Amino acid sequence: MTHDELLYWLKETDKDKLEVLFSKADEVRKKHVGDDVHLRALVEISNHCSRQCHYCGLRAGNKDVKRYSMSKEEILACANKAASMGYGTIVMQAGEDFGLDVEWLAEVIKEIKQKTPMAVTLSLGERTKDELVLWKNAGADRYLMRFETSNAKLFKKLHPPISENAPDRIQILKTLKQIGYEVGSGVMTGIPNQSWDSLARDIELFKELNLDMIGSGPYIAHPDTPLGDDENCHCEEQSDVAISENQVPANVEIAYKLMALTRIMCPDTNIPCTTAVTVLNGELGFRTGLSCGANVLMPDFTPPEYRVLYQIYPGKGQNKTCVENDADVRQLIMDSGRTVGTGQGASPNMGKHK
Ligand code: SAM
Ligand code: SF4
Numbered sequence: 001m002t003h004d005e006l007l008y009w010l011k012e013t014d015k016d017k018l019e020v021l022f023s024k025a026d027e028v029r030k031k032h033v034g035d036d037v038h039l040r041a042l043v044e045i046s047n048h049c050s051r052q053c054h055y056c057g058l059r060a061g062n063k064d065v066k067r068y069s070m071s072k073e074e075i076l077a078c079a080n081k082a083a084s085m086g087y088g089t090i091v092m093q094a095g096e097d098f099g100l101d102v103e104w105l106a107e108v109i110k111e112i113k114q115k116t117p118m119a120v121t122l123s124l125g126e127r128t129k130d131e132l133v134l135w136k137n138a139g140a141d142r143y144l145m146r147f148e149t150s151n152a153k154l155f156k157k158l159h160p161p162i163s164e165n166a167p168d169r170i171q172i173l174k175t176l177k178q179i180g181y182e183v184g185s186g187v188m189t190g191i192p193n194q195s196w197d198s199l200a201r202d203i204e205l206f207k208e209l210n211l212d213m214i215g216s217g218p219y220i221a222h223p224d225t226p227l228g229d230d231e232n233c234h235c236e237e238q239s240d241v242a243i244s245e246n247q248v249p250a251n252v253e254i255a256y257k258l259m260a261l262t263r264i265m266c267p268d269t270n271i272p273c274t275t276a277v278t279v280l281n282g283e284l285g286f287r288t289g290l291s292c293g294a295n296v297l298m299p300d301f302t303p304p305e306y307r308v309l310y311q312i313y314p315g316k317g318q319n320k321t322c323v324e325n326d327a328d329v330r331q332l333i334m335d336s337g338r339t340v341g342t343g344q345g346a347s348p349n350m351g352k353h354k
Contacts, residue, residue, distance in 0.1 A: 001261070001264065001265060003200055003201075003204065006200040006203055006204070006261060006265075007196055007197065007200045009021055009257060009260075009261055010196055010199055010200060010248075010254070010257055010258070010261070011196060012257070013253075018257070021257070021260050021261075021292075022256070022260050022291060022292040022293075024260070024264060025259070025260035025261075025263040025264055025292050025293040026291055026292060026293065028263050028264055028267050028293070029263050029267075029271075029293050029294075029295060031267070032267040032268050032348065033267075033268065033270070033295045033348055034295075035337070035338045035339050036295065036338070036339050036340070036341035036342075036345065037290065037294075037295055037296065037297060037333045037336075037338050037339070037340060037341055038088065038089070038270065038295065038296045038297075038341035038345030039086075039087050039088070039089075039296075039297055039298075039299060039329070039340065039341065040087070040088075040089040040090070040091050040121065040272070040296060040297070040298040040299075040345075041078065041079075041081075041082035041085075041087045041089065041090045041091065041118075041298075041299065041301040041323070042091045042093060042275075042298045042299065042300050042301055042302065043070070043075060043078045043079075043090060043091065043092050043093070043301050043302055044093050044094065044300070044302040044306065044307065044310040045069065045070045045075055045092050045093065045094050045100075046067075046068065046069040046070065046094040046095060046097045046099075046100060047065060047067055047068055047094070047095055047306070047309050047310050048067050048068075048069060048094070048095050048097040048099055048100075049094075049095025049096050049097060049125075050095070050096050050097070050098050051095070051096045051125065051159070051160075051162075052160050053158060053159045053225075054157070054158045054159070054225060054226040054227045055158055055188065055191060055219060055222070055225055055227045055228070056222065056225060056312050056313075057222040057224060057225060057311045057312050057313060057314075057316075058095045058310070058311070058312055059225060062224045062225065064224055065309065065311070066309055067309075068306050068309055069097070069099070069100070070303075070306060072104070072107070072108050072111075074303065075092070075108055075112075076108070076111060076112065076115070078090070078301045078302070078303070079112045079115070079116055079118065080115065080116065081301065081323070082116075082118065082301055082323075083115075083116035083117065083118055085323075085326060086340075086342065087118065088117070088118055088119060088341065088342065088343045088344040088345050089118055089119040089120075089121055089142075089344055089345060090112060090116075090118050090119075090120055090121065090301075091121040091122075091123060091144070091298060092108075092120070092121070092122055092123070092124070093122075093123040093124070093144075094123075094124050094125075095125065096124065096125035096126060097124070100124070102131050102134060102135075103134075105135065105138075106134050106135055106137075106138035107138075109135055109138040109139050109140050110138045110139055112139070113138075113139035117344075118344065119141040119142060119344040119345075119346065120139060120140045120141055120142070121140075121141065121142035121143070121144060121182075121184075122135060122140050122142070122143050122144070123143070123144040123145065125145065126145070126162075126166070126167070126169065126172055127172075129175055129179070132172075132175065132176060132179055132181070133179055136179050136180060136181060140181070141181070141182055141344070141346075142181055142182040142183070142184065142212070142213070143176045143181040143182075143183055143184065144184040144185070144186075144213065144215065145169055145172065145173065145176075145184070145185060146169075146185050146186040146187060146188070146215070146216070147169045147170055147173065147185050147186075147187065147202075147205070148169070148187055148188055148191070149187055149188070149191065149194055149198060149202065150187075150198055150201045150202045150204075150205045151193075151194070151195070151198040151201075152168070154191075154193055154194065154198070155168075155169075157193075158191065158227070169185075170205075170209070173185055173209055173211075174209070177209075177210070182212040182213065182346060182347055182350045183209075183211055183212050183213070184211060184212060184213030184214065184215060184270075185206070185209065185211050185213075185214060185215075186214050186215040186216040186217070186274075187199070187202045187216045187258075188216070188217060188218070188219040189216060189217070189218050189219065189248055189250065189254045189255050189258055190218050190219045190248050190249050190250025190251065190254060191219040191227070191248075191250070192219075192227055192247070193247070194247065194248045195246045195247070195248065196246060196248055197246075199248050199254075199258070202216075202258075203258070203261050203262060203265050204265075206262060206265065206266050206269075207265050207266055210349070211266065211269055211349070212269060212270065212347035212349045212350045213269060213270045213271070213272070213296070213347055214262050214266060214269050214270075214271055215271065215272040215274050215296075216255065216258050216259070216262070216274065217255055217274035217275065217276030217277055218250050218251060218252055218254065218255045218276050218277065218280060219250045219276075220250070220276055220279065220280065220313035220314065220315070221250075221313070221314075222311070222312070222313045222314060223314070251280075252277055252280045252281045252285060252288075255274075255276070255277050255289075256277075256288055256289065256292050259271060259273070259289060259292050259293045259294055260292040260293045262293065263292070263293030263294075264293075266349070268347070268348040268349035268352060269347055269348075269349045270295060270296050270345070270347045270348075270349075271293055271294045271295055271296060272294060272296035272297060272298055273285065273286055273289025273290060273294040273296070273297055274289075274298070275298065275300070275316065275319050275321060276313070277289055278319060278320065278321050279313075279315045279316060279318075279319055282320065283320070283332065286321070286329075286332055286336075287332065287335075287336055290333070290336045290338060291336065295341075296345070297321060297329060297333070298321070299321045299322050299323055299325070299326060299329055300319055300321060300322040300323065301322070301323045307322070
């Protein structure tokens with residue numbers, strides 16, 4: 001699709017026309033990645049974060065968050081549970097926690113790989129090449145890190161860099177590929193000042209980066225952040241980014257359109273129906289996501305006492321896609337005419353570029 005075609009579909013609101021787009025995405029999904037829906041066990045191992053992202057409730061500046069770090073035993077218990085329930089992948093996610101001992105995490109990865117047949121995915125933010133290599137050598141298979149928006153100026157504004165020379169997320173994604181990870185990224189839709197044009201560009205960048213996994217979701221305002229706090233909104237300060245009618249709205253319809261266009265543009269990639277979609281649109285969010293290109297779901301395996309503290313945005317902790325609802329999730333997949341994936345569910349895209 002051309003840039004103009006992407007723009008056209010992103011802005012389209014006619015339900016009948018969108019049905020055509022969603023059917024096309026579903027057809028491409030079936031042809032390239034089949035009917036399996038892969039389940040990933042998401043474990044949020046720490047909510048400590050040293051960054052100041054203007055959109056996220058875990059930002060260092062939010063002093064109202066009670067911080068936690070899971071112990072090795074707690075993480076291994078989650079991993080064993082997931083493996084015993086037939087999950088093929090564990091995803092360990094955290095804030096950018098520089099208190100997290102890199103050698104300790106390497107041991108955790110090694111132990112999961114020795115004791116379970118699962119693939120290990122990491123989502124720990126921007127880390128050095130040495131750390132990423134260490135974890136790869138310990139057995140980690142995949143790494144997820146959204147570039148959030150392709151508008152570099154907007155990203156810098158919303159995600160203040162640690163230092164002027166720090167590598168940006170795009171550079172780190174390229175490094176991850178070189179190291180040999182299966183690499184995932186994605187964006188938030190509807191962040192203040194995100195224009196239609198930059199969202200279309202995001203999809204083109206997915207393709208250019210040859211990503212193996214692409215997970216995007218709607219932005220949900222958190223009141224204890226600079227972006228979510230209306231009185232402190234920084235939106236009007238930028239002149240070259242979106243305003244009014246050029247602003248992408250933060251609703252689930254945009255997320256569905258983005259999922260469908262991503263599937264058509266990057267047919268062999270793994271695409272999750274992300275948590276934010278299900279938080280905004282519940283079970284229907286799931287079903288719709290699966291019908292417009294998604295082939296992955298990530299139920300939350302974080303122990304409930306920690307899950308409620310991992311409040312990236314309001315409602316995140318009450319998400320119904322979790323280990324306690326595993327049977328419902330599987331039923332929903334089957335009711336959607338799909339099958340529950342077995343094994344690690346690696347990205348067919350990775351197989352191709354290998
Ligand atoms: N710290 C790591 C990082 O930033 O890549 C991983 C954890 S971070 C909480 C995971 C993702 O949450 C981010 O990439 C961002 O897209 C998403 N996120 C953060 N705040 C959000 C919000 N208010 N609404 C929707 N998604 C949000
Ligand atoms: Fe930290 Fe990630 Fe949240 Fe940014 S998005 S504040 S890096 S947890």
